[in-house]
Amino acid sequence: MGSSTKKNRNSDNASILQEQNERAAKTLLHLGGIREAAAAFKFCPACASPKLYSVRDRMWVCPDCGFEYFHNVATAAGIIIEVNGSIVVLKRAKEPRKGTYALPGGFVESGERAEDAALRECREEIGWAPEKIEFLASYPNIYRYHNIPYATCDLYFSAKVPSFNNAELDIDPEETSEVLLLSADAIPWELIAFESAQRALRKYLLSRSIGLPPRSMEWEVLE
Numbered sequence: 267m268g269s270s271t272k273k274n275r276n277s278d279n280a281s282i283l284q285e286q287n288e289r290a291a292k293t294l295l296h297l298g299g300i301r302e303a304a305a306a307f308k309f310c311p312a313c314a315s316p317k318l319y320s321v322r323d324r325m326w327v328c329p330d331c332g333f334e335y336f337h338n339v340a341t342a343a344g345i346i347i348e349v350n351g352s353i354v355v356l357k358r359a360k361e362p363r364k365g366t367y368a369l370p371g372g373f374v375e376s377g378e379r380a381e382d383a384a385l386r387e388c389r390e391e392i393g394w395a396p397e398k399i400e401f402l403a404s405y406p407n408i409y410r411y412h413n414i415p416y417a418t419c420d421l422y423f424s425a426k427v428p429s430f431n432n433a434e435l436d437i438d439p440e441e442t443s444e445v446l447l448l449s450a451d452a453i454p455w456e457l458i459a460f461e462s463a464q465r466a467l468r469k470y471l472l473s474r475s476i477g478l479p480p481r482s483m484e485w486e487v488l489e
């Protein structure tokens with residue numbers, strides 16, 4: 267009986283894993299996929315063999331010298347900053363998605379915590395960051411840079427600040443062309459640069475509208 271229970275548990279785990287893999291693959295496809303990354307490397311960087319091949323579009327193997335390389339998921343972090351009911355949104359001054367709107371944030375660096383990365387990126391972009399942030403949610407995303415798609419896991423934090431002086435900001439013109447404070451009904455959803463940011467903003471605004479702290483929404487359906 268013990269072994270059959272264990273066997274059932276193993277097959278349960280296998281089907282859960284399979285379901286998770288299928289869901290992740292579907293999400294990746296929906297976001298644009300990372301297949302093009304597989305075509306970006308034509309030769310082995312260690313021995314120059316043209317036989318380099320990719321596995322699942324994210325790992326490269328060289329059959330000649332044994333070189334292996336993973337194009338792993340990168341971590342990014344962003345902040346939803348609420349000021350008197352409005353949200354701080356940055357107009358992007360650079361590619362990808364130049365001219366669209368984004369939340370303050372960027373990539374996590376080696377040895378850095380996601381929350382510190384979110385605050386650092388915010389300071390770099392606008393010369394200011396909130397003192398206290400809280401974790402909100404994480405979502406997968408595809409970030410295209412010079413036509414190479416990078417699969418990311420974007421972590422979002424939120425902050426509520428009583429005031430915000432746009433005139434005192436030190437905006438990095440290479441990153442941001444404009445800082446806007448938008449009320450929930452003025453957010454141009456189709457111009458929000460990344461789907462993960464749209465999802466984080468929707469979660470934040472929806473929980474606010476029903477009077478719940480954003481993190482308590484564990485019932486959110488992931489697609």
Ligand SMILES: [Zn+2]
Nearest residue numbers: 310313328331
């Ligand atoms: Zn090689």
